[in-house]
Amino acid sequence: MNRHLRGAAGLLIATLAASPAVAAPLAKAESAQITGDIDRLSPALSALATDIWNYAEVGFHEQKSAARLQKELKQAGFQVETGVDGMPTAFIASAGKGGPVIALLAEYDALPGLAQAADADRHPIEGQRAGHACGHNLLGSASVGAAIALKKWLERTGTPGTVRLYGTPAEEGGFAKVFLVRDGYFKDVDVTLAWHPGDRNSASQSQMLSVISGKFLFEGLPSHAAAAPERGRSALDGVEIMNVAVNYLREHVPQETRIHYTITNGGDQPNIVPASAESFYYVRHYDPEVVKDIWGRVTKAAEGAALATGTKVSVRLIGGTYSTLPNYTLGRIADRHLRDLGGFTYSPEEQAYAARLKANLPPGGRAGGGPDSVEPFVEGRKGPASTDVGDVSWATPTLQISTATWVEGTSPHSWQAVSASGTSIGNKGLVLAAKTLALTGAELFRSPDEIAAARAEFEAGRGKDFHYTALIGDQPPALDYTDHK
CATH class of the missing domain: 3.40.630.10 (Zn peptidases)
Known part of the structure; x- marks a missing residue:
């Protein structure tokens, strides 16, 4: 324990x-x-x-x-x-x-x-x-x-x-x-x-539940979605494949876990292969150690989605609470x-x-x-x-x-x-x-x-052995976290 x-x-x-x-x-x-x-x-x-x-x-x-x-x-x-x-x-x-x-x-x-x-x-x-x-x-x-x-x-x-x-x-x-x-x-x-x-x-x-939240930014290659789709790499595909992987993950987490997300940027219009796309995730559980473990698995799902789609992904930690x-x-x-x-x-x-x-x-x-x-x-x-x-x-x-x-x-x-x-x-x-x-x-x-x-x-x-360490580490506040692209 x-x-x-x-x-x-x-x-x-x-x-x-x-x-x-x-x-x-x-x-x-x-x-x-x-x-x-x-x-x-x-x-x-x-x-x-x-x-x-x-x-x-x-x-x-x-x-x-x-x-x-x-x-x-x-x-x-x-x-x-x-x-x-x-x-x-x-x-x-x-x-x-x-x-x-x-x-x-x-x-x-x-x-x-x-x-x-x-x-x-x-x-x-x-x-x-x-x-x-x-x-x-x-x-x-x-x-x-x-x-x-x-x-x-x-x-x-x-x-x-x-x-x-x-x-x-x-x-x-x-x-x-x-x-x-x-x-x-x-x-x-x-x-x-x-x-x-x-x-x-x-x-x-x-x-109450502990939580870690963050944004996953996928970057691909833009191209004409009809005339030259083979030259593009869809960042939105990365977001969607990550979401599928995380949804399968839900079967294999502790009972009291909550995982939810939204797509904050899905591209501009359908005839352009999206060069940039972003999702915003929350992972919750009563135990912050469980939250940290599941957050690591969600991050791995993002990395796998990027590999599968030929895109790149970066993770920006937004918040974390006990x-x-x-x-x-x-x-x-x-x-x-x-x-x-x-x-x-x-x-x-x-x-x-x-x-x-x-x-x-x-x-x-x-x-x-x-x-x-x-x-x-x-x-x-x-x-x-x-x-x-x-x-x-x-x-x-x-x-x-x-x-x-x-x-x-x-x-x-x-x-x-x-x-x-x-x-x-x-x-x-x-x-x-x-x-x-x-x-x-x-x-x-x-x-x-x-x-x-x-x-x-x-x-x-x-407990006598407790030492507080913030789940957000030493990063500064994400003052622009509500400013979706």
């Missing part, structure tokens, strides 16, 4: 063996002040989320979105460092002094090909490339709200501590957090708090606050919208969920997606919760998620997330024993 699997298997041992955290619950008056601060901020946070939803900027091109988030933080008195780690749209905002350092994560990139109006029926926005199909307009805005509320609480109570918000672009493929972890930007963080939009309220902590390392100590604290807050209800107009949207959902969605309840807290859960929060979770004890920003049964990366992320339903979930994160952060600032317990679980989960 490799070190990462040993670490994951050690989580249960860590949970059982760690000394119980000595809670320092917030007084009701303190909690009410924090939630009241966020309620007063909610119109500004909703406006912030709506602006970013309208900008709909893809990874590493989120100039307007990043600037808008920074503006809110600067107005609240945060010190903001921009262009962090060679990424123009990455930033770090800090407030407070001394004490524990508690980080919050903000994302704000949209997904290409998913522009959609905030309507319950399919209405693409003409001329717009992208849409917030993962709700990152809400994600970044709620984290900003929680950070501002924590700053106010630190000042009001005189509690020593530093709240730091990381503006992390390009979660959808560019994986900015990986570079920030690799380059030491989280080395002094005691705890990291994160959240993600969803169709239910939950503080259960999940192990699976998430759950921290149940933090999860239980957040779960308590989420349950105290409860869910929220829809207005009559929101109920009508939700009913129409549900009628447009494809079959197969998860049962249950919804805005007015909190899911049971479950340990040992595995998630079917990937996130660059994974690398953060191997660098600091990390929490990630979810709130019901979408209509029950909605999946991420769908037009229905884009729609709900631009509505009052999304904004209500934003406020609930901001309150939960702020209350959790304030309790942790107040209770060194809880931070110590989260750290003990974290260290046991990683």
